[in-house]
Amino acid sequence: MSDHITLQIARYRPEQESEPTFNEYEVPYTKESAVLDGLNYVKDRLDGTLVYRWSCRMGICGSCGMSVNGEPKLTCATFLADYAPGPVRVEPLRNFPIIRDLIVDIGDFMRKLVRVKPWIVREVDKPLSEGEYRQTPEQLDEYKQFSMCINCMLCYSACPIYGLDPKFIGPAAIALAQRYNLDNRDEGAGDRMEVLSEYDGIWGCTFVGECTKVCPKHVDPAGAIQRYKLTAALESMKSFFAPRGA
């Protein structure tokens, strides 16, 4: 016999309501059951009209982010037993437009991500005949932490600055810019600095620090942003004291 727990799930069906409502469902759980398992149980047995995103159910794809009892979480890595005796409130990620039920629009983040060029930028590509770009373990360690980001957007959901001003480029985009800036094979730091030193870039951040707390991959986006600010400040000092492109 297994225990049961109540899920209070936010429903938003734009064709029939203008505000989200909550539906309650009783689901069985064991100590291995994730919140996502609860949602799948609802979808399979109780109410097939519920919609939400998921794919890998192992903390890699970054698509199952939702608000669980008010905190942004990967639902595949958050366990029902930790919320016993319940109820557990499941809502769509905050700070994003809601399309339906637990699904939010991620277009804004996708467009921002592209702006910081999260790929290796070279002025001139080395010809293939010269072989690969070499990298030492120390050089890898420089950026490895930031490369762990799975684009789950929990950090955007936790960030009140993004909530107040959706133009802010946001934590993960900046952390990913850092991931490439700190890669010794990359030459795109200048391009990225142009985007990120704008008003809506790094200076929008006031270091609330919640992004780092909710990140399931220990990326520490807040740290990335503060480090970037330091770099940007030093650069502008340099150009102030040596203005003619010295």
Added chain:
Amino acid sequence: MEQTHTGSYTPYHPRWLRRRLSTYWWLEKPAYLWFMLREGSCMFVAWFTLYLLWLLDAVLEGPLAYELFLAWSGTPWVVALNVVTLGFVVFHAVTFFQAAPQAMVVRLGRRRVPPGAVLAGHYVAWAAASVVLWVLLRGA
């Protein structure tokens, strides 16, 4: 309910729900409130700076001005304000130091100095600065 979107596939999704953050968002989580207090503490840092400047001004003007300044500083509301200010300034310094290792990557040779050591370094520098000031002021 506002419909703001520019994606190319939006015409069939006209009713996305965009909610605004409440004006009182900073009361929703202790961490947010903590953040607001930290931001607010800069007002007290500013007051402390002004107060010090006034003190300097009084000292420069001579014994009478200094006596007047001392009397004014002894009034209950100035004492109360300064006690509150001291609390906030210490809070400001401590949280600032806490944040420092996240913003600074310090290297010794090829090794990265562990964040705990960066934090400790800040406290050591603080203590050293205090000792130097103490010695200077006592000598004066």
